[in-house]
Amino acid sequence: KSLGVALVGLGSYSTYQLAPALQDTEYCHLAAVVTGTPEKARTWSSRYNIGEEHIYNYENFDAIKDDEGVDIVYVVLPNSMHAEFTIRAAKAGKHVICEKPMAMSVAECDTMMEACEQAGVKLAVGYRLHSEPFTKEVKRLVRDKTYGKLRYISADAAYISRGNPDQWRLNRELSGGGALMNMGVYSIQSIIYGSGENPISVSAQEFSTRPEYFKQTDETITAQFELPSGAVGQMMTSHNVRANRLYASCDSGWYELDPASTYIPLAGRTSDGPMNFEQESQQKLQMDDFAKHILEGTPNVAPGEMGKRDMVIVEAIYKSIAEGGKTIPLDLGNMGIVKR
Ligand code: NAD
Structure with a gap:
């Protein structure tokens, strides 16, 4: 069917x-x-x-x-x-x-x-990436602890916005925020699936260089996460930078996707060499995964709870910025972590 x-x-x-x-x-x-x-x-x-x-x-x-x-x-x-x-x-x-x-x-x-x-x-x-092979490989490396203890993970998701300044993405009423709401959710996602952990605190900073264009919405945000294992996470998102990368450093090796969250082609490598996977439409894989979830009861790889968890983090990042970079504790438990 x-x-x-x-x-x-x-x-x-x-x-x-x-x-x-x-x-x-x-x-x-x-x-x-x-x-x-x-x-x-x-x-x-x-x-x-x-x-x-x-x-x-x-x-x-x-x-x-x-x-x-x-x-x-x-x-x-x-x-x-x-x-x-x-x-x-x-x-x-x-x-x-x-x-x-x-x-x-x-x-x-x-x-x-x-x-x-x-x-x-x-x-x-x-969240199309949960159905595509490079992201699934990162999740496997995390699950298997292939490179030992994770110490550091960084995630960038950004592009340079130059279009119509009245577009909905730059209109707070329609977007809810700028780079963080648009690309930042990919950085947050990368930090979490790239480590297998929900952060326990976040501290964030906002930077603005083109206030005449980004009148209502954030241009560039960096944030630092504390993970329960003791690993450190660092993210950047921007509407004024070209970057798209996930990098994780463990005790006995590392893994990287660059680009990590664009459409195909994605690319990845580890300290052992390049990743080679078929580049199939991510949206095809994603929608088939959801249909199979409904038809056959396979896992929902991107449930509402995961989207909500990411919004908890988005709100904590905006709160930290509003409070001058103060560290905001997060109490997420395993919310939105899908084991597969
Ligand atoms: P878009 O601007 O190209 O399309 C938005 C659509 O909404 C248009 O058809 C527009 O006519 C309609 N619309 C209805 N009411 C509107 C209003 N008041 N103002 C503006 N448009 C209105 O945007 P898009 O790039 O297709 O993004 C749509 C959604 O999809 C967003 O939530 C975006 O974050 C998401 N998105 C996700 C991915 C992904 O890779 N998962 C990629 C692109 C966009």
């Missing part, structure tokens, strides 16, 4: 990554779209052969409840709309994939998880 996916929001990620990937998925397929633009509805309908009865807008979206062709709603909207559409999808009885960052706040994550729980539907965050 193949599950039907409805893409909500037909912006660049849906257009250039998700829809093409859904042409290759084995356990799910593109079944419906939700868009505010009638022109896009027409283009998508003819490009992907989607019948009119499977095309929705943001107002009539709730009618998707009666659409038997749709099993999964995939929310690919600006961050401020993630909670609303995740909750509406859950109320319509559909499983949900919500893009990263999961929401604007931890409180929103709670309401989303509650809505999915109440409706008895599954919830995943669009």
Whole structure:
């Protein structure tokens, strides 16, 4: 059986990554779209052969409840709309994939998880890397402690933003924050899957060099983490730096992904040499993983709890910055750590 996916929001990620990937998925397929633009509805309908009865807008979206062709709603909207559409999808009885960052706040994550729980539907965050082989190899090296005790891990995720200064990513009301909300969640993710541990404290700093462009949102943030094993973590995220890397140093070797969180191709090496894996669409692997989770009960590799945990860390980083770099304790236990 193949599950039907409805893409909500037909912006660049849906257009250039998700829809093409859904042409290759084995356990799910593109079944419906939700868009505010009638022109896009027409283009998508003819490009992907989607019948009119499977095309929705943001107002009539709730009618998707009666659409038997749709099993999964995939929310690919600006961050401020993630909670609303995740909750509406859950109320319509559909499983949900919500893009990263999961929401604007931890409180929103709670309401989303509650809505999915109440409706008895599954919830995943669009963390595509958990399904791709380079990241899975890092997780295996961590699990097997291949290089002994971890002492230091660093994670950078950043790009230089030069486009329209009015884009939603630079508008706090729509994005909830700048580089940290956009790319920073990848750094946080890298620190955690690259060590296998949730941090127990964080201290952070913010840097701004182009305040005329980044009027409302953070430009560059660095943060230092204390991990329960005693290892030290260091992250950087920015909308004004080109960097994308995970590096971990252990007692008897090291591992590195560079780039670590871009689309394919990724690249990795360890102190023993290069990693060689097939470069398959990450989005295809991710959506098939979630469909298999629903169909066969395989693990949900990026559950809502993981997205919420990352928002707890995001909020702690902003708090630390607001308090002049003060160390903020974190009490996460094993929240969002998926063993696989
Ligand atoms: P985008 O700007 O290209 O698309 C956003 C879509 O939302 C557009 O179709 C737009 O019309 C629609 N929209 C509805 N209401 C809007 C409003 N008030 N303001 C602006 N747009 C509105 O953005 P995108 O790059 O497709 O990102 C969408 C989501 O996907 C974000 O949450 C982003 O973080 C996430 N994303 C994830 C990845 C990944 O690798 N997992 C990659 C890119 C984007």
